[in-house]
Amino acid sequence: MSNPLLRQKRPIGTWIILIVIVLLALAPLGLSSFSVFLLSRILFMGLAAMSLYVLMGLGGMLSFAQMGFFGVTAYSIGITTTKLGWSFGAGIVFGIIMVLVVTAVFALIAIRTSGNYFLMITLAFGQMLYLAALQWVELTGGFSGTTAIPVWSFLSTRTPMYYMIFAVVLACYLFLKRVTVSSFGIALQGVRDNPAKMAALGFNTQLLRYVAMLLSGLMAGLSGMLSVMFYTMISPNTLVMTNSIMIMFMVLVGGSKKLEGALLGSAIYLVMQDFVSQYTERYQIIIGVFFIIVVLCLPQGFLGLKLRGRRTKKAGAAP
Amino acid sequence: MNQAFIIAMNGITYGGLLFMCASGLTLVFGLMQVVNMSHGIFYLVGAYIGLTVQQGTGSWLLGILAGGVVTAVVALLLKISLFERVLGDSQRETLLTLGINLIISDLLLAAFGGTPRNVVAPDTIRTSINLGISRYPLIRIIILAIAIAEGILLFLLIRKTRMGQYIRAGVDNKAMTSALGVNIKLVFTFVFILGGFLAGTSGVLGGTFMSFTQGFDATILTYSLVVVIIGGIGSLGGAALGALMVGLIDSITKALIPNLSMISIFGALMVVLAFRPNGLLGKGAKR
Numbered sequence: 001m002s003n004p005l006l007r008q009k010r011p012i013g014t015w016i017i018l019i020v021i022v023l024l025a026l027a028p029l030g031l032s033s034f035s036v037f038l039l040s041r042i043l044f045m046g047l048a049a050m051s052l053y054v055l056m057g058l059g060g061m062l063s064f065a066q067m068g069f070f071g072v073t074a075y076s077i078g079i080t081t082t083k084l085g086w087s088f089g090a091g092i093v094f095g096i097i098m099v100l101v102v103t104a105v106f107a108l109i110a111i112r113t114s115g116n117y118f119l120m121i122t123l124a125f126g127q128m129l130y131l132a133a134l135q136w137v138e139l140t141g142g143f144s145g146t147t148a149i150p151v152w153s154f155l156s157t158r159t160p161m162y163y164m165i166f167a168v169v170l171a172c173y174l175f176l177k178r179v180t181v182s183s184f185g186i187a188l189q190g191v192r193d194n195p196a197k198m199a200a201l202g203f204n205t206q207l208l209r210y211v212a213m214l215l216s217g218l219m220a221g222l223s224g225m226l227s228v229m230f231y232t233m234i235s236p237n238t239l240v241m242t243n244s245i246m247i248m249f250m251v252l253v254g255g256s257k258k259l260e261g262a263l264l265g266s267a268i269y270l271v272m273q274d275f276v277s278q279y280t281e282r283y284q285i286i287i288g289v290f291f292i293i294v295v296l297c298l299p300q301g302f303l304g305l306k307l308r309g310r311r312t313k314k315a316g317a318a319p
Numbered sequence: 320m321n322q323a324f325i326i327a328m329n330g331i332t333y334g335g336l337l338f339m340c341a342s343g344l345t346l347v348f349g350l351m352q353v354v355n356m357s358h359g360i361f362y363l364v365g366a367y368i369g370l371t372v373q374q375g376t377g378s379w380l381l382g383i384l385a386g387g388v389v390t391a392v393v394a395l396l397l398k399i400s401l402f403e404r405v406l407g408d409s410q411r412e413t414l415l416t417l418g419i420n421l422i423i424s425d426l427l428l429a430a431f432g433g434t435p436r437n438v439v440a441p442d443t444i445r446t447s448i449n450l451g452i453s454r455y456p457l458i459r460i461i462i463l464a465i466a467i468a469e470g471i472l473l474f475l476l477i478r479k480t481r482m483g484q485y486i487r488a489g490v491d492n493k494a495m496t497s498a499l500g501v502n503i504k505l506v507f508t509f510v511f512i513l514g515g516f517l518a519g520t521s522g523v524l525g526g527t528f529m530s531f532t533q534g535f536d537a538t539i540l541t542y543s544l545v546v547v548i549i550g551g552i553g554s555l556g557g558a559a560l561g562a563l564m565v566g567l568i569d570s571i572t573k574a575l576i577p578n579l580s581m582i583s584i585f586g587a588l589m590v591v592l593a594f595r596p597n598g599l600l601g602k603g604a605k606r
Binding site for chain 1 (some may be wrong): 544589
């Protein structure tokens with residue numbers, strides 16, 4: 001039944017992604033411990049960046065609350081397992097429920113705002129969570145955070161933990177990929193580009209944005225869960241505003257229009273950080289300069305570069 | 320009664336400081352539609368410069384002036400070098416301020432280290448005066464007085480000068496103002512520098528009674544943003560009102576329920592937004 005003229009060849013991007021996935025799956029077999037750890041961090045921070053992508057890339061909403069949601073799950077897991085003696089699995093379930101509840105409540109207020117107001121309110125919220133983590137010492141352990149979280153014992157070695165992180169991040173990536181091409185994802189991008197028009201067309205823009213926030217909160221929470229598995233601790237330092245800026249950097253530098261950009265950005269950022277901090281403590285300045293360069297010269301990020309190259313071949317193809 | 324008075328005064332004086340800091344932010348935001356994420360960093364720059372100058376010259380007043388001027392110069396340099404390139408695209412301008420935030424905060428860390436610092440007020444001021452109901456630190460009263468004076472000056476600027484007229488017009492309708500022949504870029508630059516100056520001076524003043532360190536910029540930025548949102552973007556009166564509210568809530572909750580202090584402020588923000596989505600005194604301005 002399929003007409004050879006209509007059958008589409010898989011674009012090269014898909015092949016690249018498949019190859020990357022396979023390489024990542026094989027990574028622990030060939031790479032050093034250090035590299036596997038680095039990859040683990042790239043993956044779960046990439047998930048946090050993907051959570052921002054849902055809001056920023058798809059929805060056009062800049063958010064500073066992601067690390068806050070990250071922290072909600074991480075701290076929920078930490079507190080229930082260390083202070084209440086729950087099992088790790090129960091902690092995870094609770095952590096996920098908590099982040100959904102917190103996001104659900106926060107989003108009710110946040111979607112009433114848009115653009116700059118939205119940015120400010122997510123900043124205030126993220127900062128509030130940071131200060132709560134820092135100051136509510138009886139609950140969170142204050143500055144030193146919650147440590148010695150009893151992670152599942154099979155995660156204590158490098159390879160199983162990597163595969164755990166890889167599996168979760170891959171699943172989320174595939175899920176989000178599906179979302180970006182679903183009618184929800186496309187409608188969300190419509191709201192990003194022209195909310196008035198979407199409303200006029202009968203879409204419930206508030207609902208779309210609300211669901212986007214729930215989704216992004218969940219992803220950020222899962223990322224927090226993975227970080228707890230990786231570090232067996234959580235401290236308020238993870239929730240500082242600077243880290244929210246870093247995640248934004250990841251999405252931007254990779255390319256805010258594509259989901260893969262978040263992962264690419266995570267890789268770029270963490271590799272840069274590791275590399276630069278061997279020479280100087282001032283890596284943040286370098287990242288800042290890079291950030292500015294990206295904003296000024298490379299607004300579509302690195303993936304945007306490739307896109308532009310291909311666009312000249314396929315005239316009229318949408319970005 | 321004593322206790323309540325002190326808590327109230329703490330709130331009012333803190334509100335004064337917040338007003339000084341947030342007023343610059345609300346003008347920049349209202350006029351340029353840019354959330355200056357570096358505003359907190361400007362506060363810190365002012366504080367550290369003020370500290371350095373005050374330690375070097377022994378003069379508190381010189382420290383205040385230096386803090387304000389240096390920050391204003393920094394703002395000017397940033398405006399003409401970086402912002403010109405992304406003028407008009409407010410999202411990119413906001414992102415730019417993020418990058419600047421990263422760079423300057425690390426520079427400050429490298430130059431001054433991570434320990435909390437304080438600007439030291441002159442001995443003559445470091446006393447408490449009798450306010451009838453109770454004694455109260457003079458320094459905070461003075462800062463409140465400065466805040467009120469500054470508020471009056473700003474009000475005069477905005478209401479009574481030509482530049483103020485341009486600013487108000489620009490906040491209402493940038494395109495029209497520009498079309499009427501006003502050099503809107505110059506107005507932007509002026510407001511941005513003014514915002515920097517205000518942030519810098521409030522940094523020195525705030526640094527006198529609150530210690531500051533790395534990371535405090537995020538806190539002061541958050542408070543300023545909350546004040547701006549509650550008060551309404553572009554509105555000085557709103558900033559004053561918002562600052563007073565936030566100051567009082569902060570002071571009261573810190574005394575009664577310290578763990579929930581920030582949550583209460585956020586709660587107040589939510590309540591205001593629920594009834595007045597544009598802030599207490601904000602206009603329904605187009606974004």
